[in-house]
Amino acid sequence: MNETKLYTPHINQRLIHLSPAKYRTIVAGRRxxxxxxxxxxxxxxxxxxxRQIAWIILPLYRQAKEIYWIDPDIxxxxxxxxxxxxxxxxxxxLSLFFKHTESWVRLKGSDNYDSLRGSGLDFIGWDELDDxxxxxxxxxxxxxxxxxxxxxxxxxxxxxxxxxxxxxxRGDHANIIPDFGKTVTAHSDYQxxxxxxxxxxxxxxxxxxxxxxxxxxxGKREEAKERGRLAWFNQEYMASFERGAGRFFPTxxxxxxxxxxxxxxxxxxxxxxxxxxxxxxxxxxLAHMVVKEKHGGINFNRIYTFAELYGTGKSPSQWAVEIIxxxxxxxxxxxxKLYVDNTMDNTVSDGSxxxxxxxxxxxxxxxxxxxxxxxxxxxxxxxxxxxxxxxRLAPDGKPYWIITKDCPNLIRTIxxxxxxxxxxxxxxxxxxxxxxxxxxxxxxxxxWIDGKIxxxxxxxxxxxxxxxxxxxxxxxxxxx
Numbered sequence: 001m002n003e004t005k006l007y008t009p010h011i012n013q014r015l016i017h018l019s020p021a022k023y024r025t026i027v028a029g030r031r032x033x034x035x036x037x038x039x040x041x042x043x044x045x046x047x048x049x050x051r052q053i054a055w056i057i058l059p060l061y062r063q064a065k066e067i068y069w070i071d072p073d074i075x076x077x078x079x080x081x082x083x084x085x086x087x088x089x090x091x092x093x094l095s096l097f098f099k100h101t102e103s104w105v106r107l108k109g110s111d112n113y114d115s116l117r118g119s120g121l122d123f124i125g126w127d128e129l130d131d132x133x134x135x136x137x138x139x140x141x142x143x144x145x146x147x148x149x150x151x152x153x154x155x156x157x158x159x160x161x162x163x164x165x166x167x168x169x170r171g172d173h174a175n176i177i178p179d180f181g182k183t184v185t186a187h188s189d190y191q192x193x194x195x196x197x198x199x200x201x202x203x204x205x206x207x208x209x210x211x212x213x214x215x216x217x218x219g220k221r222e223e224a225k226e227r228g229r230l231a232w233f234n235q236e237y238m239a240s241f242e243r244g245a246g247r248f249f250p251t252x253x254x255x256x257x258x259x260x261x262x263x264x265x266x267x268x269x270x271x272x273x274x275x276x277x278x279x280x281x282x283x284x285x286l287a288h289m290v291v292k293e294k295h296g297g298i299n300f301n302r303i304y305t306f307a308e309l310y311g312t313g314k315s316p317s318q319w320a321v322e323i324i325x326x327x328x329x330x331x332x333x334x335x336x337k338l339y340v341d342n343t344m345d346n347t348v349s350d351g352s353x354x355x356x357x358x359x360x361x362x363x364x365x366x367x368x369x370x371x372x373x374x375x376x377x378x379x380x381x382x383x384x385x386x387x388x389x390x391x392r393l394a395p396d397g398k399p400y401w402i403i404t405k406d407c408p409n410l411i412r413t414i415x416x417x418x419x420x421x422x423x424x425x426x427x428x429x430x431x432x433x434x435x436x437x438x439x440x441x442x443x444x445x446x447x448w449i450d451g452k453i454x455x456x457x458x459x460x461x462x463x464x465x466x467x468x469x470x471x472x473x474x475x476x477x478x479x480x
Contacts, residue, residue, distance in 0.1 A: 061109025120146025160415030181255025376441025
């Protein structure tokens with residue numbers, strides 16, 4: 001029998017393995033060894049305990065295959081076990097079956113979250129949690145009830161202030177994670193670990209391998225300094241939750257721009273909607289309201305974005321039904337205009353009606369009315385500039401544009417946007433930019449003037465209310 005080379009965790013990985021916490025969150029820089037940790041935590045369980053089911057879930061299924069099933073830095077941890085007959089590998093299912101314990105280790109992707117429904121699970125390792133679909137966590141939750149002794153590990157490198165940040169705060173008993181104004185209470189079942197890329201101690205101090213590893217990271221730091229992207233380095237390698245972190249919208253902050261409550265429209269409000277079309281890529285519809293504000297004798301406009309639809313695989317007629325339902329839920333009754341992607345007015349490749357006409361046909365059938373659609377500007381940089389203006393602070397110290405908690409995908413993706421490497425004034429189109437695209441089609445059309453230095457012409461905005469604060473009935477609980 002061939003000699004099996006066992007996994008030897010470095011000292012910082014060992015600290016996490018030894019933790020008795022039911023839920024562990026690992027906030028770590030690139031190349032710390034998060035994936036190696038997850039795989040070997042799952043293998044250890046399957047080797048030692050009878051009839052266990054351990055899953056490792058990545059954002060995309062293809063990532064599971066590329067990282068865990070192809071990368072030799074990871075496969076070296078289970079291939080000797082396969083070769084020596086300890087477990088059986090199934091390439092089609094990306095699974096390992098341990099015959100002597102009848103336990104399983106399976107690799108999954110959150111992109112097909114319906115496939116995650118099933119029987120009880122004993123261990124789940126989430127790899128790069130912030131890129132994982134929220135629906136995947138919701139689907140998994142019921143499966144854990146059958147296994148009262150289950151454990152979960154959440155891993156990732158900071159990417160905005162989303163799911164990983166929330167869970168890190170929940171296990172932060174030493175106050176090492178900045179909360180940025182969030183009110184998340186630490187829980188005894190959770191423990192958070194924070195490590196930088198430098199904390200990968202696979203190679204001993206003084207070794208050539210360790211020297212080259214540190215030199216590589218140091219080089220990335222100097223490169224980031226030269227390009228004005230030190231915040232990005234701090235996020236990726238120092239695992240720091242940065243306010244800017246090299247993001248495309250560095251002034252946007254969760255604690256400042258998000259309202260932790262629901263609002264509804266009211267009679268006379270200026271309402272408009274925005275839409276980014278997609279079938280395989282996410283479709284995003286957002287509802288907005290323009291409110292006149294006055295502070296210190298200065299008048300200005302404020303936009304509230306307060307309702308959202310987001311998803312894939314539905315036709316215009318199906319989304320129209322969802323939009324009407326949302327309008328009813330949030331008391332939207334007089335939509336002035338829908339600002340959309342210009343391409344929605346094009347004839348579809350199969351010769352059928354444009355997406356705009358399909359929507360209006362559906363609205364006509366559902367509620368006997370049609371709406372005014374207007375294509376957003378093709379000037380991408382101009383749209384981003386308008387968004388940044390609306391993110392600025394108004395005379396009352398609050399942003400000109402406020403997003404409520406009921407727009408989770410817009411909130412989640414704004415801090416994920418990054419500059420295009422070839423043009424720092426434009427946004428990287430390879431990212432999940434659908435919610436940002438949607439809102440950007442409408443914001444440039446709403447009159448914005450810096451209320452601190454100028455007056456606002458309200459002739460273009462017709463409404464009856466003065467300020468949102470004066471209408472207490474606008475605020476309420478979500479009926480969804």
